[in-house]
Amino acid sequence: MKIKDYAVLVSVIMIVIMMVIPFPPLLLDFLIMMNISLALTIILVAMNTREALQFSIFPSLLLLTTLFRLGLNVSTTRSILTNKTGGQVIETFGSFVVGGSVVIGLLVFLILVIIQFIVITKGSERVAEVAARFTLDAMPGKQMSIDADLNAGMISDRDAKERRQKIEREADFYGAMDGASKFVKGDAIAGIVITLINIIGGLIIGMVVHGMPVGDAATTFTLLSIGDGLVSQIPALLISTATGIVVTRAASDGNLGSDITAQIFAYPKLLYVVGAVIGLLGVATPINPLLTFPIAGLLVYAGWTMQKNLNIAEEAETAAGDEEVEEMKKPESVTSLLQVDPIEFEFGYGLIPLADQKQGGDLLDRVIMIRRQIALEFGIVVPVIRIRDNIQLEPNEYVIKIKGNRVAGGEVLLDQYLAMSSGLEDDSISGIETVEPAFGLPALWVTEEMKDRAELSGYTIVDPPSVVSTHLTEVIKRHAHELLSRQEVKHLLDNVRESSPAVLEELIPNILTIGDVQKVLMRLLKEKVSIRSLDMILESLADNGVRTKDTDVLAEYVRQSLSRQITSQIAVPGEAVKVLTAGARLEKRFAESVQQSDQGSYLALDPETSQTIYQEVLQQVSRLQQSGIQPILLTSPAIRMYLRQFLERYMPELTILSYSELEPEVEVQSVGVINLP
Incomplete structure (x- = not known):
């Protein structure tokens, strides 16, 4: 703990001691002046804050100052009744400030109490209650506004976190002020009661204990009690005023003084x-x-x-x-128009409720979850998804764009549900025929009344927001390689540098460039291989990059090093992996058709052979899909890359593996052979 922490602890302990142990008048004078100084400091700080959170300790400070003032009252009361003196400060306030008149002193004291209790304290208490309630009511709206700005790309994740924390602190502050304002009210009441006790108790003790005449006892103890009340109520009045200033303070660029001057x-x-x-x-x-x-x-x-x-x-x-107008007359700068958003989601006006949180839309929250899911599954940070309405679209239509180009779209009926059959059709289920946009499955749009019956018939029911978010997720997965720019690769490498600096120092730029690494990562993502294990990928590139600079070949080496990961994506524990295998004649033809050039190797097949191979693969894949088996084509490492390049244009979703990419303990079952006649 620091010295400042000990100072606060000692101060609290001294307050408790002050209530129990009698203090000499000189020490009481010092503590009274400290009380006045503290009150002046608090009100000046309150006036110079630009917003309430800059004085967030005020509720706790209010409690401590109230306790200090009440403890001081106990000590001064003990001194007045015991020694007929409360110190020089109290005697000065009781004689000089009020002119030594009991009546004037009582009137001044009552005026101060009325001002504090009825005017300032009452108002501060009410304002604190209203501010606390309004702050809590406004929290959901502020949180949604932050989420909307974050998803629109107007603020960063760090800014959003800071804003959320500020909202939480505001709610805590005004909630605490609602309770702390009761301290001020109780302090004002206690001041009146303590002064009355001092006057009555002093009169009795003066006559009985000290043997003073009634007149002398009344004058002495009344003036001392009034002086004690004044030195207590003046700081209390200042702190009550500070309370009112803090709870009524709206956020601005200046302090209270500058705002008053500027506005009045x-x-x-x-x-x-x-x-x-x-x-x-x-x-x-x-x-x-x-x-x-x-x-x-x-x-x-x-x-x-x-x-x-x-x-x-x-x-x-x-x-x-005028200068701005002249500037506008000059040729327009179109540089800002050259920027293209990496991902855009546009929708017709009928789908606005999907993104409008006031209407219960949760699309913005789903987008946040999509970005997190892609980061965990593929190891890339999805750029900010620009979400906006487009009046040129049909009311229920939406479009997904990658780098300004439309790559997918669909239609959604917000008042209905998407029902997908498990294979057994039920003629009693009626609806609007459609196609599930993410996977191209036949489906129906059914009403709320038909939904329960469809579920009982074995249909899978999906609500419209889930249809859209699933489609958006699949599109991002399918085009993840297009979103991986050199700058994004640089960020990923900088992240790896913190944990594995050695491999980066060896690999870049001595063996490969950032562009080469980008091409390898894009190749992996294109086949939906996660790059989350980036350090392992870089290790493989460092090992094999000294032998070849062909990024396609390097990607094959990386795939082999990620065999455990690739196997886990397709294998189910306890079950054999069902695959199509490439026949010997097919592999031989592919191996013979590989040509070398300055740009690298490529496949050169005649059109007739290409058509024959494609038809054979299509037939075998269709057979497996009709049987409910995920088609996987298994081949030798030597031709896997070329077979993938040959088929990816027509069958981008087909999984093609080499023997080196499967773990030895995995059981493989061949359910078909693709070969040449």
Whole structure:
């Protein structure tokens, strides 16, 4: 703990001791002046804060100052009743400040108590209650606004986190102030009661214990009690005022003083009217003109000065506006129009409720979950998804764009559900025929009334937001390689550098460039191989990059090093992996057709052979799909890359593996052979 922490602890302990152990008058004088100084400090800090959270410790500080003041009251009461003195400060307030008059002292004390209790404390308490309630009511809206800005790309994740924390602190602060304002109210009541006890108790003790006459006892103890009340109530009044300032303070760019000056004197011409009224009072009433005329002249002069400054500011603003107009007349800068969003999701006006949180839409929350899912599954950070409505689309239509180009789309009926059959059709289930957009499965749009019957018939029921989010997820997975820019690869490598700097120092730029690494990663993502194990991928590139710079070949080496990961994606524990295998004649033909060039190796097949191979693969894949088996083509490592390049244009979803990419312990069952006649 630091010295400041010990100071606070010692202060709290001293407050407790002060209530139990009698203090000498000199020490009481010091503590009373400390109380006044602390109150002045608090009100000045409250006036100079720009927003309430800059003084977030105020509720706790309010409790401590209240406890300190009450402890001080106990000590001064003990000293007054025991020694007939409360110290020089109390005697000064009881004699000099109120002129030594008991009646004047009582009146001044009552006025201070009334101002504090009825005016300031009551108002502060009510404002604190309303502020706490309104702050809590506004929390959901503020949270949704932050999520909307985050998904729109207007703020970063860090900014969103800071804003959410600020909202939570505001709610905690105003909730605490709602309770802390009760301390101020109780303090005002306690001040009245303590003063009455001092007067009555002092009168009795003065006559009985000290043997003083009634008049002397009444004068002495009443003045001391009033002095004690004043030195207690004045700091209490200052802190009550500070409470009101804090809870009524709206966030602004300046402190209270600058805001008051700027806003009250924002209309200089009104000062002319006020000056005229004050001057008229000196003429039309018996009030001495020597008192009113200087004030009136000062107001008129202030109004004239501020009006002149205001005119200068308006002229400068007009000049700036003219410059802006001239700037607009110049040839327009279209640089900002060249930026293309990596991912865009556009929808017709009928689908606005999907993204409107006020109407219960949760699309923005789903987008956040999609980005997290892709990061965990594929190891890449999906760029911010731009979500906006497009009046050029049909009301229920949506479009997904990658780098400005449409790659997918569909239609959604918000008042219905998507029902997908498990294979057994039920004629009693009626609806609008459609195609599930993510996987191309036949489906029906069914009403709320038909939904339960469809579920009982074995249909899978999906709500419209889930249809859209699933489609968006699959599109991002399918095009993940297009989203991996060099800059994104640089960010991923910087992240690896923190944990595995050695492999990066060896690999880049001595063996490969960032562009080479990008091509390898894109090749992996294109076949839906996760790059989350980036350190392992870089190790493989460092090992094999010294032998070849062909990124396609390097990608094959990386796939072999990720065999356990690739196997886990297709294998089910306890079950054999059913595959199609490439026949010997097919592998031989592919091996013979590989040609070398300066740009690398490529496959050169004649059209007739290409058509024959394609038809054979299509027939075998269709047979497996009809049997409910995921088609996997298994081949030798030597031709896997070329077979993939040959089939990816027509069958991008077909999984093609080499023997080296399967773990030895996995059982493989061949359910077909693809061969040449």
